[in-house]
Amino acid sequence: MHARLARLTGPAPRHEDLVPERALRMAEAHPYDPWALVRAAEVMARAGRRDAAIGQLEKAVWLFDLDPPSARIALRQLAALDADWRDRQVVQVHVYADESIRSQSGWRFRLRTVLARVSVALGQILDVRFVPIWIGGFLSEQVPNDLDAIDGALARSIRRERGPGIHAGFTERPLPHRSGRLKKGLAQLLGRQMIVRLEPGEFQSRVLAHEILHLYGAMHVVKDLDSLMNPTGDSMQLDRPSARVVRAMRRRVFLTGDPRRDVLPHIDLTEAIAAYEAVLAVNLNFRRMGLQAAFRTRRTSRYQAADEARVAVGMDTHLADVLDIVAALLRADRRPAEALILLDAAARLYGSETARGRETSAAAESLRRWLLGVYRVSEDPRRPSGR
Ligand SMILES: [Zn+2]
The missing domain is CATH 1.20.58 (Methane Monooxygenase Hydroxylase; Chain G, domain 1)
Structure with missing residues (x-):
């Protein structure tokens, strides 16, 4: 639905001198244009309609890849309007989808939503908003259907598309039968590349949350523990020792993928070691x-x-x-x-x-x-x- 509506409404015509009523009308007519959403949010905030403004701005952040400059303005305005947004880290994600995902209509909207939901699900622990800076494709059809092979295919695509941020690949290739031990996700511990197998129709992925926590240093603590860091099970809670590790690493950056450069200079060493x-x-x-x-x-x-x-x-x-x-x-x-x-x-x-x-x-x-x-x-x- 989002994809169809976005195609129907398209981007708003650019006017710099917008009277308030016109800015509001424009955001209504072009609800998938971050530029129009930000203009309308300015008008709403000035009129004291703070919650409505925040809603428009969060929508612009959801659509980050469509207009990164406007989405960045939205982030600044959110920090000014809302205390929750002030301390929140924003992490860019380069999103790669293979053929199995891209064959479905609205797949870009699906992945934007997957990122928004995982940000909320991990909000208590990390307080990071993961935003899609770029959404594109990679080819996995030619490689076998195991994650190591698909991860290798992803790595070959990334070489062409570098830049700061997480590189996250998504596939929906079905798990082969009798595949109890096959992995559903793969991430470099404190690195910046990961791959996630989504279930058909899935908009919220426990596997994605688990792999993101690996990027923030969490390990598999114990098999029987009821925790997000247990690779099996369905718990969305994080055990306390893992939560401490992840919080200690919260200010890490995603520039090189090398923990010595992306992590060590940005954290409290004593706390990280104790965790x-x-x-x-x-x-x-x-x-x-x-x-x-x-x-x-x-x-x-x-x-x-x-x-x-x-x-x-x-x-x-x-x-x-x-x-x-x-x-x-x-x-x-x-x-x-x-x-x-x-x-x-x-x-x-x-x-x-x-x-x-x-x-x-x-x-x-x-x-x-x-x-x-x-x-x-x-x-x-x-x-x-x-x-
Ligand atoms: Zn794991």
């Missing part, structure tokens, strides 16, 4: 409880107990990503010795057969050499210490 310590402590506690349960199971079945124990201590590359990030936080906080322990652990979890594992192991090695050099210098009595 991760808390979240890792919960994770460790649940592993201990799992081991205790496995120990009890041993009385009835050794095989089942072995299985349970494996699940309880099983570590994966996701945990390695987290350790790598915490190591970077510790180094920035001048705690290199602790960072080294985590880097070594991350390298082991990635495994020496992977590129990421070899990279991390080389980083640990160079940090180790640097640390040894520092100690040697300070232990040499002929040199001044503390250099």
Whole structure:
């Protein structure tokens, strides 16, 4: 409906000297033109109709990609009119839709709404408005229907369309049958690229909320926990330790995709490290409880107990990503010795057969050499210490 109405009404003719009645009439006649909406909102605000003005301005923000300069004016006016908008972070999103999404009429409006709804759903935790700075296509038909392959196709499109902001890909290719373990979303921890599989007709996506939280540093805490950070289940609540991590990262930016540049300079290091310590402590506690349960199971079945124990201590590359990030936080906080322990652990979890594992192991090695050099210098009595 929105798409059809937008086509019917089109953009308003540009007049700079608008009398108030004409500005209001224009926004009514061209309700999908952010420029006209902003002009009408100015008139409404001057007439004391604050709520009506806010409504028009929020609509201009919803339509951000159609006219970014007007939408930016709308954001400034919202901050002036509404205290809720004053502290809100605004994050640009480059939206990429594959053929399965673009084959449906009104798909751009659908994705604008998906972003608006996820901003509201995460409002209590993040207070960020994700706005579409650009909405376009990418091609996924030629690659297999698993998210790693589709994510690769997305990465090849992004090279042509860079710029600050999140790069979010959307697909609606149906999950293959018997695909219980196949991923519905993929995001780089504290990076800026992600891909989300939408369900048919979906306008509000839990998977999108979950992946956005990965961009803000949240990890999978525990499998059985009722939380947005549990990859399975349907909880829209975020567990408290994850909420603390995400809040600590709230002021991160999306410029390079490299956490060392996009995250570290913009956050409170002490709080971020403490938040991760808390979240890792919960994770460790649940592993201990799992081991205790496995120990009890041993009385009835050794095989089942072995299985349970494996699940309880099983570590994966996701945990390695987290350790790598915490190591970077510790180094920035001048705690290199602790960072080294985590880097070594991350390298082991990635495994020496992977590129990421070899990279991390080389980083640990160079940090180790640097640390040894520092100690040697300070232990040499002929040199001044503390250099
Ligand atoms: Zn996840």
